[in-house]
Amino acid sequence: MNRRTSFSFRLYVSGDTENSAQALANLTNLCSTRLPDRHKIEVVDVLKEPKRALADGIFMTPTLLILAPSPQRRVVGTLSQTKTVLQALGLGTMAA
Amino acid sequence: MRLKGISMKSVPSSRRGVQGKAETGIIGFDGITSGGLPRGRTTMLAGGPGSGKTIFALQFLVHGAQTCKEPGIFVAFEEAPERIVTNFETFGWKLEELRKEKLFFLDAHPTPDLIQSGTFDLTGMLAALGAKAKEMGARRIVFDAMDVVLALLPDAAARRREIYRLHEWLLASGLTGLITAKAAGEDEGSLGPQSFGFMQFMVDCAVVLNHRVELGVSQRNLRVQKFRGSNFDENESPFVIGKSGFDVAVSRMLGRVDVKVTNERVTSGVKRLDTMLGGGYYRGASVLITGFPGTAKTTLSGAFAEAACKRGERTMFIGFDSDGTEVIRNLTSVGIQLAPYIKNGLLRMISARTITGSAETLLVRIKSLAKEHKARCLVIDPVSTLSKAGNELTAHGVAERLIDWCKADGITLVCTSLLDEMTGKVDAGTPLQVSTLADTWIHLNYLVQAGERNRGLSIIKSRGTAHSNQVRELILSDSGVTLADIYTAGGEVLMGTLRWERESAERIASQVADVAGKLKRVSLDAEEAVLQVRAKSLQTELVAKKVEKTLLTRTTQSRAQELSRGHSRMRELRGADAAAPRRKKAS
Numbered sequence: 001m002n003r004r005t006s007f008s009f010r011l012y013v014s015g016d017t018e019n020s021a022q023a024l025a026n027l028t029n030l031c032s033t034r035l036p037d038r039h040k041i042e043v044v045d046v047l048k049e050p051k052r053a054l055a056d057g058i059f060m061t062p063t064l065l066i067l068a069p070s071p072q073r074r075v076v077g078t079l080s081q082t083k084t085v086l087q088a089l090g091l092g093t094m095a096a
Numbered sequence: 097m098r099l100k101g102i103s104m105k106s107v108p109s110s111r112r113g114v115q116g117k118a119e120t121g122i123i124g125f126d127g128i129t130s131g132g133l134p135r136g137r138t139t140m141l142a143g144g145p146g147s148g149k150t151i152f153a154l155q156f157l158v159h160g161a162q163t164c165k166e167p168g169i170f171v172a173f174e175e176a177p178e179r180i181v182t183n184f185e186t187f188g189w190k191l192e193e194l195r196k197e198k199l200f201f202l203d204a205h206p207t208p209d210l211i212q213s214g215t216f217d218l219t220g221m222l223a224a225l226g227a228k229a230k231e232m233g234a235r236r237i238v239f240d241a242m243d244v245v246l247a248l249l250p251d252a253a254a255r256r257r258e259i260y261r262l263h264e265w266l267l268a269s270g271l272t273g274l275i276t277a278k279a280a281g282e283d284e285g286s287l288g289p290q291s292f293g294f295m296q297f298m299v300d301c302a303v304v305l306n307h308r309v310e311l312g313v314s315q316r317n318l319r320v321q322k323f324r325g326s327n328f329d330e331n332e333s334p335f336v337i338g339k340s341g342f343d344v345a346v347s348r349m350l351g352r353v354d355v356k357v358t359n360e361r362v363t364s365g366v367k368r369l370d371t372m373l374g375g376g377y378y379r380g381a382s383v384l385i386t387g388f389p390g391t392a393k394t395t396l397s398g399a400f401a402e403a404a405c406k407r408g409e410r411t412m413f414i415g416f417d418s419d420g421t422e423v424i425r426n427l428t429s430v431g432i433q434l435a436p437y438i439k440n441g442l443l444r445m446i447s448a449r450t451i452t453g454s455a456e457t458l459l460v461r462i463k464s465l466a467k468e469h470k471a472r473c474l475v476i477d478p479v480s481t482l483s484k485a486g487n488e489l490t491a492h493g494v495a496e497r498l499i500d501w502c503k504a505d506g507i508t509l510v511c512t513s514l515l516d517e518m519t520g521k522v523d524a525g526t527p528l529q530v531s532t533l534a535d536t537w538i539h540l541n542y543l544v545q546a547g548e549r550n551r552g553l554s555i556i557k558s559r560g561t562a563h564s565n566q567v568r569e570l571i572l573s574d575s576g577v578t579l580a581d582i583y584t585a586g587g588e589v590l591m592g593t594l595r596w597e598r599e600s601a602e603r604i605a606s607q608v609a610d611v612a613g614k615l616k617r618v619s620l621d622a623e624e625a626v627l628q629v630r631a632k633s634l635q636t637e638l639v640a641k642k643v644e645k646t647l648l649t650r651t652t653q654s655r656a657q658e659l660s661r662g663h664s665r666m667r668e669l670r671g672a673d674a675a676a677p678r679r680k681k682a683s
Binding site for chain 1: 203216217218219224225
């Protein structure tokens with residue numbers, strides 16, 4: 001994968017519950033170590049914007065939506081298993 | 097307790113007042129639960145694969161949306177809503193139309209592109225649902241296949257936490273909730289994973305669906321396991337997934353108002369049988385005709401069907417033994433014409449030969465067909481099909497409900513039942529024990545005598561009618577069905593040829609006697625005539641004799657006179673004195 005590929009994320013959280021806070025921390029940590037300066041993170045609070053969650057089909061929180069690069073993927077959970085997340089991002093081989 | 101780890105701050109739902117019931121629209125189920133699911137509470141529906149959970153749940157929503165003005169939300173964890181809508185098109189629930197405003201499908205089934213990393217919760221979904229419910233004014237919600245999403249959670253504690261979250265949310269929202277979950281395999285009641293067991297304790301009402309196969313026949317059962325604050329029927333109730341959804345079989349509840357009874361009689365189609373029954377069957381009665389194979393059970397029920405059609409009543413004939421067309425042809429040979437009524441639509445023949453399935457399924461089919469046809473008279477030939485292999489346990493209940501349903505709808509039911517000649521359990525009736533339920537029980541049997549079998553008909557019972565207790569001989573001819581008195585002589589019962597022989601012998605004997613009598617009369621007449629003639633001649637002779645006698649007297653007198661005259665003449669002539677006779681006198 002091209003080193004210059006930029007990543008676009010949308011993280012759906014539910015308020016400041018433990019799971020959501022953890023996911024946000026895990027994501028920012030991963031981005032800053034692996035994808036410095038080539039990522040965008042949008043955080044959506046489903047408690048504040050339930051209609052948006054409905055429209056986007058987000059039912060389990062936290063959910064990470066990988067908007068770019070395509071194809072669009074979603075990762076559910078606290079993102080605590082870094083290896084799985086990296087594989088989802090197509091960065092699995094680099095982690096090895 | 098295992099739940100200690102979880103916050104127990106919530107108010108137990110039982111402390112709230114009972115808010116009534118939410119009708120499910122499922123025939124029978126509302127009866128079992130006396131009204132439906134607990135309103136504003138959560139119900140859990142558990143069952144194995146293919147036990148009908150989704151159908152039940154969806155029917156609950158559809159009924160709410162269509163008739164109770166209670167819009168609903170269906171959360172699909174397992175199947176995509178599009179597929180559900182297509183699958184359920186056959187039930188005629190107009191899901192597409194309902195989806196416009198009254199029914200919302202939330203597609204929450206995990207997509208293949210879903211990657212999981214770490215634990216998660218359902219807050220997002222609940223928040224979304226909360227918003228949607230408010231927007232559309234939903235009153236009912238279904239979480240279909242809750243187990244699918246729970247299985248994604250890493251441990252039992254997380255599962256319990258999410259169930260609890262869901263429960264709390266449901267209580268807070270005031271929606272009537274229904275959660276379906278798979279039960280482990282066919283083992284009813286035990287839900288396997290700990291978390292589901294926990295769910296069963298938490299909810300206010302739990303319903304278990306069962307799908308068993310007994311001797312190759314599928315049997316569906318439904319059981320209400322618990323229902324807080326309400327009475328319910330605790331037994332397993334058989335159900336069927338029919339054309340328009342669930343149909344739960346319920347036995348008549350105590351206290352139900354009895355159906356109106358009538359004194360109206362309907363003819364059995366056989367004149368003599370009507371006389372035997374004192375006018376025919378009662379309208380709305382259930383009649384059982386039992387007999388060995390070939391004892392003309394079908395013929396007798398065919399005669400009833402024909403008579404019903406002649407009166408212009410809509411009739412349905414369900415034959416399990418032979419095809420409808422065959423039955424018609426065979427009955428034509430004994431002068432029963434059903435074909436014209438098929439043509440004008442009064443009669444409907446259903447042939448259900450080699451039908452398999454549970455007795456319950458059959459009953460539901462019979463019911464819906466009869467309703468469709470608006471039948472007033474129903475013939476089931478034979479009803480013993482209900483107790484085919486695999487249905488022994490349920491058949492009796494089904495037969496009971498069949499009769500009960502017919503009575504409630506005022507349908508006159510004639511059913512035949514085959515008796516196995518080998519066992520010949522005439523006294524016990526049938527394994528269905530319909531005989532105890534039936535109002536009129538007619539038994540047909542054979543009498544083997546002098547190398548021939550003859551059909552005998554007797555009325556074993558007939559409630560509320562004075563009926564003949566004689567056995568009659570059933571005679572089938574191309575002009576119809578007739579009953580003949582059997583010949584009883586010296587304690588011997590004669591039928592068929594023997595009866596005919598005896599009868600003709602009697603006829604000849606009486607003819608002979610007749611002729612002999614006539615002969616005797618003629619000869620007596622002749623004798624009488626002779627005597628009369630003799631009497632006349634004697635009379636004539638008598639008259640002659642009398643004349644002779646008179647003549648004799650007269651001649652004697654005249655001679656005497658002549659003589660005396662002669663004496664006096666002589667005296668005169670002799671001049672004798674008059675004293676002479678005196679002297680003569682003294683001597």
